[in-house]
Amino acid sequence: MTSLTYKCMKCGTCCFEIEGQPGSKRIPLYPEEVDVLIEIAKERGVEFNVIEDLVFPDVLNQKLLVVTYKIRLNNPKTCCPFYSLKKGCTIHQIKPFACQAYPLSLIQLDAFNFQISIDSSCPYVIKYHEILNNCGLDEIKEIFKDEYPKAERFYRKNKKIMLKIHRLEYKKKIKIPRNISIKEFNNALEKWDRVELRVK
Numbered sequence: 656m657t658s659l660t661y662k663c664m665k666c667g668t669c670c671f672e673i674e675g676q677p678g679s680k681r682i683p684l685y686p687e688e689v690d691v692l693i694e695i696a697k698e699r700g701v702e703f704n705v706i707e708d709l710v711f712p713d714v715l716n717q718k719l720l721v722v723t724y725k726i727r728l729n730n731p732k733t734c735c736p737f738y739s740l741k742k743g744c745t746i747h748q749i750k751p752f753a754c755q756a757y758p759l760s761l762i763q764l765d766a767f768n769f770q771i772s773i774d775s776s777c778p779y780v781i782k783y784h785e786i787l788n789n790c791g792l793d794e795i796k797e798i799f800k801d802e803y804p805k806a807e808r809f810y811r812k813n814k815k816i817m818l819k820i821h822r823l824e825y826k827k828k829i830k831i832p833r834n835i836s837i838k839e840f841n842n843a844l845e846k847w848d849r850v851e852l853r854v855k
């Protein structure tokens with residue numbers, strides 16, 4: 656058993672765009688999280704923009720189902736608008752599921768299945784990657800003892816949304832194609848209305 660215990664190095668890397676890769680950083684937000692952050696941004700006079708992140712095309716209704724958005728980081732500092740160089744995250748108490756769990760994250764295994772993973776772009780993970788690579792699940796839970804339960808909550812929330820999609824499909828209210836060409840998907844992105852998928 657390792658004696659390692661995760662401690663954030665407060666470097667801010669997770670709140671910034673990946674250097675040299677504009678648009679590639681993913682800080683996912685559920686629609687209800689976007690609503691909250693829009694209000695905070697308004698109160699603070701901060702510019703806050705999101706773009707769609709995880710979406711499913713519903714060919715039955717010709718709608719794009721939005722599961723998550725991601726924060727746009729295309730500002731001069733290329734960071735989350737709620738990040739302060741002096742204070743770090745300025746919405747720490749209400750930060751999104753993804754930020755609470757980080758450096759644990761959800762990776763997509765296939766269209767509807769996700770898994771808790773460790774993000775390799777966090778400097779703490781980079782520093783201890785050899786130890787972390789050799790840890791079993793119980794050790795990972797121990798090392799990330801505050802973050803793992805948050806990652807599990809994040810996972811459960813995502814799972815609920817996937818179940819909602821399956822239920823809607825079962826009731827024939829929507830139809831998500833298992834194979835869709837890039838051309839068809841781009842057409843949907845361009846032309847179809849959006850419907851947000853929300854669960855409590």
Ligand code: SF4
Binds near residue numbers: 663665670757
């Ligand atoms: S990148 Fe990792 S170490 Fe740096 S602030 Fe984010 S969680 Fe902490």
Ligand code: SF4
Binds near residue numbers: 669682745
């Ligand atoms: S909400 Fe906070 S932790 Fe999340 S990206 Fe923004 S500043 Fe960083």
